[in-house]
Amino acid sequence: MGFLQLLKSQFLCHLVICYVFLVSGLIINLLQLCTLPLWLVSKQLARRVNIRLAYCIASQLVAALEWWSGTECTLYTDPENYPLYGNEKAIVVLNHSFEIDFLCGWTFCERFGVLGSSKVLAKKELAYVPIIGWMWYFLEIVFCKRKWEEDRRTVAQSLQNLHDYPENYWFLLFCEGTRLTPKKHQVSMQVAESKGLPKLKYHLLPRTKGFWITVQNLRGTVAAVYDSTLNFRNNQVPTLLGILNGKKYHADLYVRRIPLELIPEDEAECAAWLHHLYQEKDSFQEHYAKTSRFPGPTVSPPRRPWTLINWLFWCCLLLYPLGLLLTQLISSGSVLTIVVSVALCTAASLGVRWMIGQTEINKGSSYGNKEAPLNNN
Numbered sequence: 001m002g003f004l005q006l007l008k009s010q011f012l013c014h015l016v017i018c019y020v021f022l023v024s025g026l027i028i029n030l031l032q033l034c035t036l037p038l039w040l041v042s043k044q045l046a047r048r049v050n051i052r053l054a055y056c057i058a059s060q061l062v063a064a065l066e067w068w069s070g071t072e073c074t075l076y077t078d079p080e081n082y083p084l085y086g087n088e089k090a091i092v093v094l095n096h097s098f099e100i101d102f103l104c105g106w107t108f109c110e111r112f113g114v115l116g117s118s119k120v121l122a123k124k125e126l127a128y129v130p131i132i133g134w135m136w137y138f139l140e141i142v143f144c145k146r147k148w149e150e151d152r153r154t155v156a157q158s159l160q161n162l163h164d165y166p167e168n169y170w171f172l173l174f175c176e177g178t179r180l181t182p183k184k185h186q187v188s189m190q191v192a193e194s195k196g197l198p199k200l201k202y203h204l205l206p207r208t209k210g211f212w213i214t215v216q217n218l219r220g221t222v223a224a225v226y227d228s229t230l231n232f233r234n235n236q237v238p239t240l241l242g243i244l245n246g247k248k249y250h251a252d253l254y255v256r257r258i259p260l261e262l263i264p265e266d267e268a269e270c271a272a273w274l275h276h277l278y279q280e281k282d283s284f285q286e287h288y289a290k291t292s293r294f295p296g297p298t299v300s301p302p303r304r305p306w307t308l309i310n311w312l313f314w315c316c317l318l319l320y321p322l323g324l325l326l327t328q329l330i331s332s333g334s335v336l337t338i339v340v341s342v343a344l345c346t347a348a349s350l351g352v353r354w355m356i357g358q359t360e361i362n363k364g365s366s367y368g369n370k371e372a373p374l375n376n377n
């Protein structure tokens with residue numbers, strides 16, 4: 001192990017990174033709160049300001065992936081469509097089997113200039129995650145309870161609100177609805193069987209209602225669906241803790257652009273279309289398992305310096321006062337102050353560990369474990 005790699009695995013480094021993320025995140029959340037009056041004056045300006053503020057948070061995690069861990073991202077796609085990426089609004093359909101799939105998604109958003117405005121249909125529980133969840137509130141992220149009877153109205157309303165969104169965005173949909181586990185796969189294949197649908201080897205059976213309602217409500221606004229299939233080289237199982245430890249991964253993403261007009265309007269036809277899409281996605285994963293690549297030509301969209309610049313900015317801004325505080329603390333010699341400070345640091349690191357836990361599959365929800373979902377946690 002080289003010196004740099006050893007350094008990246010040190011707990012002290014992780015503490016510093018988490019401190020910068022936590023404090024800058026809370027400052028940005030506060031700034032976002034300050035934009036509330038602006039919504040009354042100019043909604044579009046408030047949205048544009050919030051896109052930039054959100055970029056300052058999300059890009060720190062992207063910087064950790066692309067600059068700290070040095071993870072590489074290769075895109076397999078039709079070169080004819082490449083110039084459209086980032087220059088139109090799109091719905092992204094992605095497989096949900098990796099703990100950092102959302103972060104790879106963000107990384108591609110960053111490289112095509114839509115990171116700040118990127119959106120997702122997310123489970124409601126994530127709205128309460130400090131910093132990221134609070135940031136999403138100001139980005140008009142669409143939340144669902146994964147209870148259709150309640151979601152059909154609220155999700156449609158939130159999607160309608162995006163009609164006059166002033167900047168291009170990618171709207172991410174994990175149609176599987178939950179992360180893939182052997183148990184959830186087994187249950188979902190029983191459902192597939194009961195519905196007379198072909199079994200999938202690498203995916204859960206997609207939930208079709210969220211896709212249909214998204215397509216219907218964003219018609220006329222969004223130009224295309226980007227069918228995206230993600231995998232990692234050499235059977236890597238990437239984690240956020242791995243990224244924090246500086247572990248390098250290699251992500252491969254296969255993207256097909258499907259014009260929105262090609263997607264059926266009728267609910268049943270749209271559902272059948274999505275099931276067929278997942279059967280195709282399954283065959284792409286089979287191809288990957290056999291050949292270690294997706295079909296078609298590759299391109300590696302380059303990483304941009306902005307995520308690093310933003311990260312270094314916050315480090316410079318926040319590490320100096322931390323240094324001053326520590327010096328004062330040690331020179332004060334007060335045992336009580338030192339004990340309180342250590343307790344605060346411990347609480348903060350436990351908080352960050354809890355946030356990282358939100359990304360871990362083994363701490364995931366029980367949604368999809370039973371044919372009729374009983375609860376969401």
Ligand SMILES: CCCCC/C=C\C/C=C\CCCCCCCC(=O)SCCNC(=O)CCNC(=O)[C@H](O)C(C)(C)COP(=O)(O)OP(=O)(O)OC[C@H]1O[C@@H](n2cnc3c(N)ncnc32)[C@H](O)[C@@H]1OP(=O)(O)O
Pocket residue numbers: 092094102104105106108109118119120121122123126144145146147148149151170171172173174175176177178187188191204205206207208209210211228253368369370371372373
């Ligand atoms: C590559 C570029 C990437 C770009 C990235 C862009 C943006 C990035 C932005 C942000 C990044 C951060 C990401 C954060 C990630 C957070 C993601 C999540 O939170 S995923 C969870 C929430 N999302 C979803 O669930 C979406 C999919 N779900 C749906 O669409 C659902 O239909 C629903 C709308 C949520 C409603 O769910 P509900 O359970 O109430 O209803 P369903 O219709 O789904 O269920 C009943 C239906 O399903 C059948 N059934 C029962 N059991 C199962 C089972 N185990 N598997 C499959 N199907 C099952 C049941 O028979 C019913 O069938 P029917 O419809 O025929 O009646």
Ligand SMILES: CCCCCCCCCCCCCCCCCC(=O)OC[C@@H](O)COP(=O)(O)O
Pocket residue numbers: 017018021060061064099102123126129132174177178179244352355356358359363364365366367
């Ligand atoms: C700069 C680096 C700083 C690192 C510090 C650590 C920061 C921690 C950040 C935590 C980010 C939290 C964002 C949560 C996104 C999780 C996305 C996700 O994958 O959700 C799962 C759901 O889709 C389905 O849930 P399940 O039903 O599988 O359960």
